[in-house]
Amino acid sequence: MEAPLRAGSEHGLPGHLVDFVGALRRHGVAVGPGETIDAAQVLGALELLHREHVREGLAAALLRRSGQRSAFDALFDLYFPAALGAGTGEVEVPRVDDAADGPVDVDALRDVLADLLRDGDTAALAELARAAVDALGSSGAAGTGIRGAGAQPSWSAYQALRVLSPETLLARILDDLRAAEPDDSAFVDEVRRREIRDRIAAFRKMITDEVRRRTAEQRGREQVARTAVPKQAEQVEFLSAHAEQLAQLRRTVQPLARRLASRLAVRRRHAKRGTLDMRRTLRRSMSTGGVPMRPAYRTRRPGRPELVVLCDVSGSVAGFSHFTLLLVQALREQFSKVRVFAFVERADEVTHLFDPGAELSGVMQRVLREADLVAFDGHSDYGGSFGSFAEGWSEAVGPKTSLLVLGDARTNYRDPNLRVLKRLVGQARHAHWLNPEPRRQWGSGDSAALRYADVLPMHECRTVAQLADVVEALLPV
Known part of the structure; x- marks a missing residue:
């Protein structure tokens, strides 16, 4: 079971929700009072122990446009973390000896990781990611050789993933699956390969998210959010965008063009009348002596340049x-x-x-x-x-x-x-x-x-x- 959500505001859960909404606004997600009230009703209706239900419920209440989900997920993980500190779980990191702070048995840990990736146990993988970051991703972790003298530990996803090297387990896991369920079909083999690759990518993300959560506890959510939350497509600068961001920008072309065309249609409706035709206005108003005056406008002839x-x-x-x-x-x-x-x-x-x-x-x-x-x-x-x-x-x-x-x-x-x-x-x-x-x-x-x-x-x-x-x-x- 995942750790319960805890409010980080002095005003309890409502204050914590307001802080979360404020963070969304600072990162370009437009959230109004109505959406905030809907989100509060979501928190009142859902069981807070079911974190993914809370995530989806808040997303449905707060997000109104495409392209905002990545920023929302990153901020949700910071404001509604899956655990506090080292967390608790049933997956333990194997040690070379029986001492709790002894050197990590990396080969045994990779064996555990391979088994979980083969079985696709997502919950156990998340627990293993927390334990692996605690054991391998800290500057003071046992077995890393980077112990600090009384210094506060810092966390590194690169360090933990370099030791675990989950990508190198792909061939081993596929051999285990072939031995358990023999099948000479190239199609089945390719499906298995892609499935294991997806699980490895998901585990890498779990490690990265865990390091971000630990760092946020240590340095503060706001500081981590400034660098860890991805920019929305409309905020990415063209000259600094990498290939994936440029591909995402290209996917926004058609929705953006539709929005611009609809705005142009509104402008055209509001600009149907041309400029005032003084000559026709005076001739219209002669019969009444100018009271009332009946304005006449020139006919607009809009052209497409x-x-x-x-x-x-x-x-x-x-x-x-x-x-x-x-x-x-x-x-x-x-x-x-x-x-x-x-x-x-x-x-x-x-x-x-x-x-x-x-x-x-x-x-x-x-x-x-x-x-x-x-x-x-x-x-x-x-x-x-x-x-x-x-x-x-x-x-x-x-x-x-x-x-x-x-x-x-x-x-x-x-x-x-x-x-x-x-x-x-x-x-x-x-x-x-x-x-x-x-x-x-x-x-x-x-x-x-x-x-x-x-x-x-x-x-x-x-x-x-x-x-x-x-x-x-x-x-x-």
């Missing part, structure tokens, strides 16, 4: 450009025509790769492989790219065109070619620059952002949230 996108696809900026292009592709029905040009050292048109119905998986690799973007060393050359675009496709920018430039404006100390950019901006109806770098870094080093910002409006777009706000403001009404 053309869109030309110039995007830097070099280095880490490629992730930002890729996401923005996918968003533009999802919103392309808001424009009468969309043309996309990629550049590194020179520009080339890649519109056909983003046409409706085109396969968008691996599209950036196709851009780099098929487009003529590199002239010399493959480093960004904004001036040369603007020049080649103006030379080959200047007719693409006209009085109905909205020009959108994507990039960090780092020119590698090459000519920024402001003259050509000014000419392109002068030809366009609107022009904007989206920069994924923080505003405080504009103009530092080889950045020509401040010089380009004198030519056209430049917007900071470090995260999806910032990008959504900018794109919503720029969409045609």
